[in-house]
Amino acid sequence: MPEILDQARTQVLGDGVGLDEAGVLAVLNLPDEHLPAALQLAHDVRMRWCGPEVEVEGIVSLKTGGCPEDCHFCSQSGLFTSPVRSVWLDIPSLVEAAKQTAKTGATEFCIVAAVRGPDARLMKQMREGVAAIKAEVDIQVAASLGMLSQEQVDDLVDMGVHRYNHNLETCRSYFPNVVTTHSWEERWETLRMVRDSGMEVCCGGILGLGETVEQRAEFAAQLAELNPHEVPLNFLNPRPGTPLGDRPVVEGKDALRAIAAFRLAMPRTILRYAGGREITLGDLGTRDGLLGGINAVIVGNYLTTLGRPATADLDLLDELKMPVKALSATL
């Protein structure tokens, strides 16, 4: 057994204290023959500190495309030659999407907009949309609207948005290679305001942007410092027309190593499978990740791409005897 896994067994599984950056890097550098042991330990940590439940979420794009920012992975930037056009979702369709999501057994519904930050029109649409959903659908509403002012944070709390997603995307040292129109620190400031407001913080990122394995460890440590309620873990799905459109996808074993490492860095967080798992891990890898530290999934489609049918994930959870977290357990 590698020394780092012995250390993690005592420190993380036993005491609930996550690995530091050096420890995460050691896990990320484990040879393939030790990957099953790392995944098993990460699974044990998840079961001990989070339990067997899996949180299921659906997401929808309220405002697609035409974003003024230049996040190099994103097909919704208006600065690239992506084929994604700008489109708004109307309130009845938003409510219908929430109903579709609730039918899967999901307890979370995240409303997302491709913007630098919300303007008055978007905040008005959010207020009307969240109220309409709460009137008709039994589901928790989360939001992801970019960078916020303190007034907007307060407005979202007033609407009843219980969790706010704002991904740091990658580590601080690599961020300028991925985004040039705003800074990592600006994102951190929004996260600080969200945290102080009492909303749950959802913050993760994307692996495979060209970061080194050392920077992947740096990212895990920075997320652990933030201590978010939830960490969505995406794997780059290279999008045509974006600056990262020709990057290779993350190798399956590297993705699984990252899942185990991030779990060992953050034993108590909700670690969610987000975009890209279909092409990076496939069906078998998806299963391995759920047995290697993951305890939440996005079901159904993503914002501009499609996911596995929700039934495929729900059937897998049933087979693995992992109960879907009930709504009452999240309130």
Place this chain on the structure above:
Amino acid sequence: MTTTELWCDRCGDPAPAGTAHPGCASARELEPPRYCHRCRRRMKVQVLPVGWSAVCVEHGEIRG
């Protein structure tokens, strides 16, 4: 552009056979269409948790 020519609904390049290119067809399993296969216009696409809709200003809406 002629009314008889067909286009790949993923990349927008000519697709005389009337279907997406092999690589595009594979990618399309996890993507909605982006171009109208009849006129090559970029469509307004809304992805939903279950399904999607794509609207061509000339040829109307398709759903999947």
